[in-house]
Structure formats: C-alpha cells, structure tokens
C-alpha cells in the first residue's frame with residue numbers, strides 16, 4: 001500500500017524531492033507538500049483506493065506522513 | 081459580550097477609546113502618524129499584556145474580551161484598533177507556541193513588565209500575499225541565527241519592540257517549510273524601503289523594510305509555522321480583524337442613526353425616507369455582529385483541541401468570516417454615507433464618513449480576499465460535501 005501512496009504523492013504532491021527517497025514517517029509538509037497540493041493528493045487517494053475521506057479526517061495530521069496516510073486508509077477499509 | 085457587565089480591562093479600554101483615541105483620530109489619519117497617546121495610555125493600564133495568562137503576570141483576558149476592546153478602539157480610530165489587534169495576534173502566538181524558556185521569559189519580562197509592542201512580517205516581496213511560503217531563510221550557526229527579509233509592509237515597524245517573522249526553516253528547506261522567529265530590539269534593524277501614504281489605515285504606519293535580525297536559536301518558535309498559522313495566527317487574525325471592522329460598523333450605524341433622528345425631529349409625524357434605509361443598515365450590521373460573535377465562540381469552544389483547530393472545516397469557517405466581514409464593512413459604510421448624504425460626505429460634520437469609508441476599503445486587501453477564496457476553493461474540493 002505504501003508504494004501506491006508514494007505513487008499518488010509523486011504524481012500529485014508537486015514535491016521538490018524524490019518521493020521514493022522519503023521515509024514512511026518523514027513529515028511531508030516539511031518535505032514541501034503545500035496545502036493546495038495536499039488537496040490534489042486527497043482527491044487522487046480517494047480515486048486510487050475507492051474511498052471517501054469523512055470531514056473529521058480532513059485535518060493536517062491525517063496526511064502528515066506516508067504511514068499516517070496508510071493508517072487513515074486502513075481505517076476507511078481500503079485494501080492493497 | 082453584553083455591555084452591562086464589562087470587565088475592568090474593557091472599561092479601561094472604553095475610556096481610552098473615547099477620551100484619548102477619539103480626539104486624536106483626525107490628526108493620526110491626516111499626518112499618517114502612530115497613535116502614540118492611545119498606546120501610552122494602553123501601556124499605562126497594562127493592556128498590551130491583556131491576553132497573557134496570569135501565571136506570566138498578564139491579565140489572562142479571554143479572546144472575547146480582547147475582541148470587544150479592539151472594537152471599542154476601532155470605533156473611535158480604526159488605525160488604533162488595528163494596531164492593538166495586530167499586537168494581540170502576535171501575543172496569542174507567543175502565548176500558545178512560545179514554549180522555550182527564552183520565549184517565556186520574553187513574555188514575562190518584556191511583554192508584561194515593559195509592555196513591549198509586537199509587530200509582524202509574514203508577507204515578503206516577491207511572494208505577494210501568500211503568507212504560507214517564504215523566500216528568506218533562517219541561517220543557524222551554533223546556537224545563533226541570522227535572518228534577512230525584504231518585507232513589503234510591517235505595520236508600526238518603526239516603533240515596535242519586536243517583530244515576529246516567517247522564514248524557511250533552513251536555506252535548504254522548501255518554501256512552505258516555515259518557522260516563526262522572534263526578532264527583538266536591539267538585534268533587529270529595519271531599514272525603510274517604502275513609505276506609507278495610503279488611502280486608509282494611515283495611522284498603522286505600515287512602511288516597507290529590509291529587515292536584518294540575529295539572535296539565539298531559542299527565539300525560534302519550536303513548532304512548524306504551518307501549525308502556528310492553523311491553530312492561532314490565522315484564526316485570531318481573522319477574528320480580531322473582523323472585530324476592528326465591527327467597531328467601524330458600530331460607528332457608521334451610530335452616525336447614520338443620529339442623522340436620521342435629526343431628520344425625524346425636523347418633520348415630526350412623518351417618517352423620514354432615510355429611516356427605512358437605516359433599518360436595512362441595522363440588519364446588515366446585525367449580520368456582521370452575529371458572524372463575529374459566532375466565530376469567537378466557535379474558536380473558544382475548540383481552542384484547546386489542536387487537531388480540531390487544524391481541520392479544513394474550521395479553516396473554511398475562519399476564511400468565510402474574513403471574506404464576508406471585510407465585504408460587509410465596506411457595504412455598511414457606503415450605505416451609511418447614502419443615508420447621511422452630503423452631511424456624511426463633508427469632512428467637517430458630526431455625520432462625516434470619509435475616514436471610515438477609506439479605512440473600510442483596506443479590509444478586503446489585507447490578505448486579499450481573492451487569495452483567501454482561492455485557499456477555500458481548494459479545500460472545498462474535498463471538504464464540505
């Protein structure tokens with residue numbers, strides 16, 4: 001699942017670094033993910049994993065790292 | 081926030097507003113000068129540390145109280161109210177996020193004991209009003225930092241005791257990886273690069289500067305600016321700016337009301353035509369007052385919940401308050417002018433609306449509504465369904 005998350009980040013995150021080199025726990029905002037780009041990442045994750053983020057999950061913490069995103073996706077029942 | 085049972089801080093501010101800020105307002109505006117007499121008086125009453133908790137020696141006032149104080153000052157002189165609001169926004173950031181011993185000492189010894197005045201440099205030349213990205217960067221060597229920033233506008237920079245400055249965390253960091261740095265006198269210099277001869281908010285003396293600062297790394301707020309912005313800087317800015325606009329709206333409504341009353345006295349037994357326009361104005365004023373009060377109670381209800389403060393829904397609400405409040409205040413003053421007619425257009429009449437009108441047009445520009453709506457538009461793509 002981490003690889004698919006990284007794929008989405010690489011395609012939609014507009015980050016100035018190589019996403020493949022980012023560790024699971026690294027802070028994505030510090031790595032250059034802007035709030036505008038994070039919205040595109042959220043939309044792309046919803047398509048990729050066929051889920052919908054509920055309102056209460058739409059906060060900074062949910063998307064702060066690859067492992068935080070994986071955790072959120074698991075909670076929503078997304079499968080690999 | 082009923083008017084009957086006001087706290088001593090609010091009562092002292094009300095007195096300063098009517099006895100000191102009001103008579104100075106015309107010259108502050110005409111000469112584009114800092115409202116020194118009002119700030120001397122606010123310092124005397126220790127009102128610059130109103131928001132500082134009692135454990136640091138401050139008053140421990142609530143944001144609702146400070147909002148009321150901002151409105152009272154703004155009603156008499158919007159520049160005075162705006163400066164007071166901007167200072168309190170910086171204090172709120174230090175209180176919540178200034179968790180190093182050095183920063184706590186600053187609150188205790190400078191903000192409380194010396195009534196230090198804090199300014200802000202979040203915008204940067206070349207980045208427009210996009211405050212969530214920086215070009216300049218903090219340069220750390222050992223336990224000291226250096227920082228140079230080209231600031232297009234720093235309100236009351238020339239008389240401030242410190243400036244809270246955004247910058248990239250390191251020279252290698254991406255533009256959005258920002259920190260907030262306390263740059264304090266005497267180790268910060270501000271070299272004026274542009275003047276402040278503007279349509280309104282003339283007393284804020286918001287010159288452009290080349291800012292050069294040095295200091296201890298302990299003066300860098302430890303949390304990422306993204307968190308400080310979401311939890312404190314953005315909500316308190318929008319709430320206290322809107323409180324400035326509400327104070328201005330209070331005054332516009334009051335002038336229109338006085339004008340209509342004087343018309344009614346001239347023609348007893350018939351309702352002057354402007355009376356119906358006044359009723360419309362009062363309804364608009366109610367909208368602004370209600371949205372400010374709703375915003376403040378919403379913020380206060382989640383102020384201790386860091387995660388809730390960083391939700392998109394909350395950010396959308398605070399953005400909506402800024403955009404609608406800044407639009408409403410200009411509409412309100414314009415309508416008050418229509419009611420008062422030539423008496424409102426005159427500069428030498430008790431119904432004069434010129435300064436309020438000029439100040440009101442600043443509201444939509446201080447962080448452009450278009451930019452704020454662009455941020456909200458992004459969030460609405462995923463939130464709010």
Ligand SMILES: Cc1cc2nc3c(=O)[nH]c(=O)nc-3n(C[C@H](O)[C@H](O)[C@H](O)COP(=O)(O)OP(=O)(O)OC[C@H]3O[C@@H](n4cnc5c(N)ncnc54)[C@H](O)[C@@H]3O)c2cc1C
Nearest residue numbers: 200201202203208209233234235281446447448450451454
């Ligand atoms: C009274 C007053 C006091 C101020 N005090 C301070 C202070 O103390 N410290 C401080 O840091 N700042 C302060 N500011 C804010 C600062 O001056 C301006 O908000 C900032 O300089 C932006 O200026 P701008 O309007 O030219 O830029 P922009 O925000 O770039 O706006 C200009 C125009 O460009 C459009 N635009 C350009 N790019 C975009 C985009 N990507 N998205 C949306 N719209 C876009 C906007 O819609 C707008 O029409 C103050 C402003 C005022 C009015």
